[in-house]
Amino acid sequence: MDIRPDLLQSLKALRLVIFDFDGVFTDNTVLVSQEGIETVRCWRSDGLGISRLRSIGVETLIISTEANPIVTVRANKLKIACKQAVEDKAHAVLQACKELGVSPTETAFVGNDINDIPALKSIGLPIAVVDAYPEVLAHVAYQTTKQGGYGAVREICDLVFHAKEDSLEMLGIYLA
Amino acid sequence: MDIRPDLLQSLKALRLVIFDFDGVFTDNTVLVSQEGIETVRCWRSDGLGISRLRSIGVETLIISTEANPIVTVRANKLKIACKQAVEDKAHAVLQACKELGVSPTETAFVGNDINDIPALKSIGLPIAVVDAYPEVLAHVAYQTTKQGGYGAVREICDLVFHAKEDSLEMLGIYLA
Amino acid sequence: MDIRPDLLQSLKALRLVIFDFDGVFTDNTVLVSQEGIETVRCWRSDGLGISRLRSIGVETLIISTEANPIVTVRANKLKIACKQAVEDKAHAVLQACKELGVSPTETAFVGNDINDIPALKSIGLPIAVVDAYPEVLAHVAYQTTKQGGYGAVREICDLVFHAKEDSLEMLGIYLA
Amino acid sequence: MDIRPDLLQSLKALRLVIFDFDGVFTDNTVLVSQEGIETVRCWRSDGLGISRLRSIGVETLIISTEANPIVTVRANKLKIACKQAVEDKAHAVLQACKELGVSPTETAFVGNDINDIPALKSIGLPIAVVDAYPEVLAHVAYQTTKQGGYGAVREICDLVFHAKEDSLEMLGIYLA
Numbered sequence: 001m002d003i004r005p006d007l008l009q010s011l012k013a014l015r016l017v018i019f020d021f022d023g024v025f026t027d028n029t030v031l032v033s034q035e036g037i038e039t040v041r042c043w044r045s046d047g048l049g050i051s052r053l054r055s056i057g058v059e060t061l062i063i064s065t066e067a068n069p070i071v072t073v074r075a076n077k078l079k080i081a082c083k084q085a086v087e088d089k090a091h092a093v094l095q096a097c098k099e100l101g102v103s104p105t106e107t108a109f110v111g112n113d114i115n116d117i118p119a120l121k122s123i124g125l126p127i128a129v130v131d132a133y134p135e136v137l138a139h140v141a142y143q144t145t146k147q148g149g150y151g152a153v154r155e156i157c158d159l160v161f162h163a164k165e166d167s168l169e170m171l172g173i174y175l176a
Numbered sequence: 177m178d179i180r181p182d183l184l185q186s187l188k189a190l191r192l193v194i195f196d197f198d199g200v201f202t203d204n205t206v207l208v209s210q211e212g213i214e215t216v217r218c219w220r221s222d223g224l225g226i227s228r229l230r231s232i233g234v235e236t237l238i239i240s241t242e243a244n245p246i247v248t249v250r251a252n253k254l255k256i257a258c259k260q261a262v263e264d265k266a267h268a269v270l271q272a273c274k275e276l277g278v279s280p281t282e283t284a285f286v287g288n289d290i291n292d293i294p295a296l297k298s299i300g301l302p303i304a305v306v307d308a309y310p311e312v313l314a315h316v317a318y319q320t321t322k323q324g325g326y327g328a329v330r331e332i333c334d335l336v337f338h339a340k341e342d343s344l345e346m347l348g349i350y351l352a
Numbered sequence: 353m354d355i356r357p358d359l360l361q362s363l364k365a366l367r368l369v370i371f372d373f374d375g376v377f378t379d380n381t382v383l384v385s386q387e388g389i390e391t392v393r394c395w396r397s398d399g400l401g402i403s404r405l406r407s408i409g410v411e412t413l414i415i416s417t418e419a420n421p422i423v424t425v426r427a428n429k430l431k432i433a434c435k436q437a438v439e440d441k442a443h444a445v446l447q448a449c450k451e452l453g454v455s456p457t458e459t460a461f462v463g464n465d466i467n468d469i470p471a472l473k474s475i476g477l478p479i480a481v482v483d484a485y486p487e488v489l490a491h492v493a494y495q496t497t498k499q500g501g502y503g504a505v506r507e508i509c510d511l512v513f514h515a516k517e518d519s520l521e522m523l524g525i526y527l528a
Numbered sequence: 529m530d531i532r533p534d535l536l537q538s539l540k541a542l543r544l545v546i547f548d549f550d551g552v553f554t555d556n557t558v559l560v561s562q563e564g565i566e567t568v569r570c571w572r573s574d575g576l577g578i579s580r581l582r583s584i585g586v587e588t589l590i591i592s593t594e595a596n597p598i599v600t601v602r603a604n605k606l607k608i609a610c611k612q613a614v615e616d617k618a619h620a621v622l623q624a625c626k627e628l629g630v631s632p633t634e635t636a637f638v639g640n641d642i643n644d645i646p647a648l649k650s651i652g653l654p655i656a657v658v659d660a661y662p663e664v665l666a667h668v669a670y671q672t673t674k675q676g677g678y679g680a681v682r683e684i685c686d687l688v689f690h691a692k693e694d695s696l697e698m699l700g701i702y703l704a
Contacts (some may be wrong), residue, residue: 374573375573375586381569381571381677381678382569383559384568384574384598384605385565386565386567387597388601465573486701487698487701505661
């Protein structure tokens with residue numbers, strides 16, 4: 001399948017990718033123990049994707065509504081900055097763009113639930129994981145083929161990496 | 177798909193939704209560690225559904241046969257009341273209706289296993305998760321499309337919310 | 353689907369059901385933490401099946417090759433006896449029959465891997481979970497429809513219960 | 529299905545099987561707790577496969593990029609040697625061959641992600657799990673039918689065992 005020219009253009013222009021956490025880095029489930037410990041399920045291969053983005057100078061950031069130590073733990077492991085306990089994600093997204101000196105048009109946001117919609121409308125490249133809530137899908141330019149927590153983050157990193165590196169053959173693998 | 181008029185009527189009338197825990201809030205599995213700690217798997221997006229129900233004044237309650245600290249942990253996180261170690265769920269359901277001043281006809285019960293059948297027969301809107309035991313399905317007016325622990329609770333919350341808010345277009349998304 | 357007469361006969365005759373643990377009570381995966389703690393995934397609704405068997409006087413037993421505290425934890429919760437660190441399962445099965453005064457012909461064994469084959473050959477009703485290793489399936493009279501850790505144990509309990517209680521209509525649900 | 533003669537030849541010649549860890553012994557997810565503990569999901573039946581290989585004198589080894597106590601925990605349980613914090617897997621593979629006195633042509637490597645490609649190119653029998661990244665599949669002589677963490681390691685052990693034992697009928701079961 002050929003990549004849509006508008007999507008390729010948007011991917012090439014990106015300087016910042018902002019991710020929601022639950023349902024994007026995770027499969028949207030949470031393990032709850034009888035001792036009250038929460039645990040989430042992430043995708044090992046996301047790390048390689050994130051570090052390739054870093055190697056070509058694309059910034060990444062996690063923005064999450066919850067204030068949960070899990071997000072810090074995972075963000076530290078992946079060496080991504082994160083903002084937590086965010087009530088208004090669209091505001092936080094625009095704030096992050098300003099702080100990093102990146103235009104919202106050069107920014108992607110990746111979400112899965114209805115509280116991500118304002119943030120998706122505030123930037124240049126709105127993306128949803130394939131298992132996002134259906135209301136969300138109406139607001140995005142790209143749906144991943146992989147599910148949240150099962151490679152969606154890596155897929156997005158690979159798309160951006162190969163678009164910016166002009167390796168269109170590799171892009172074809174992901175968009176097939 | 178159009179919503180069945182009787183189901184729409186029942187959803188609009190609801191003032192209380194009572195949930196079984198295992199198999200409804202969870203995928204009905206339990207992780208058992210060698211140290212004897214139990215852990216269950218829940219759905220992150222259930223919280224948003226529950227809080228929307230609360231915002232329009234619909235009460236929620238968890239009733240569980242087990243006496244397990246996990247139920248308390250999860251109920252506290254979602255800010256739902258819970259009754260545990262319940263031997264007779266139908267009795268507990270009717271008791272809860274009385275305490276809250278809600279008629280059983282304005283109440284839904286959501287279950288998955290055969291010990292939920294008496295409770296399902298005692299209220300106005302009996303609901304089962306799609307992966308409920310087959311004996312249970314004969315006793316319900318609605319089966320969710322999502323599985324327990326994978327969005328079933330959120331689906332029910334969304335159905336009730338949109339029915340009561342008269343947002344029938346949104347309802348269509350869930351019933352398609 | 354009608355139940356095979358020979359299977360119905362064997363189910364009715366049962367006085368003892370012996371289960372392997374991993375892959376039967378669990379989905380055959382094991383969670384391994386960086387602290388060396390092992391955790392397995394079980395099916396909440398197995399408990400109701402086991403207690404119904406107990407209520408009609410059918411004995412149950414777990415036999416496992418591993419010596420693992422997880423088996424004890426789960427067996428205690430379900431109130432089943434268990435024998436661990438068993439090298440020769442066929443020998444342990446026959447020993448258990450003798451101890452309980454039950455003929456091997458009135459006994460079922462449920463397994464999933466090739467080291468269960470001798471035990472399956474030693475008793476009257478050999479059963480495998482549907483996701484057992486293919487070599488095992490050649491040696492059984494019944495394959496469950498549910499997977500290990502996802503209802504296989506409950507399914508077997510329900511089959512035995514309804515066969516012995518002559519509730520053939522209910523049996524039909526499981527064998528459909 | 530008949531086994532490809534070249535694959536059978538390679539399997540028969542093997543004296544050493546080297547495995548990547550994440551995505552091969554595991555399903556490539558990682559559970560992250562709010563306390564920062566990582567946990568992975570492995571396949572119980574891999575142990576029986578590994579011990580059968582050992583019984584016929586085939587060496588096994590785990591090579592992993594991460595320095596993670598989980599790998600040590602699992603390797604110790606399975607009684608396999610492991611090398612961690614390996615930056616250059618191809619170099620580590622050739623080093624291991626030298627240490628064990630095995631020719632690279634008598635060696636298999638099993639991987640799932642793009643950083644495994646150089647190692648796959650350095651030995652006689654390159655293998656990928658069926659859910660490997662698509663770039664990897666171009667470099668292997670065999671793809672497993674089972675997924676990583678769901679029997680892929682056991683499948684490879686069984687293939688090698690039955691090839692070396694000339695039990696071609698059993699091989700057919702796996703290659704069907």
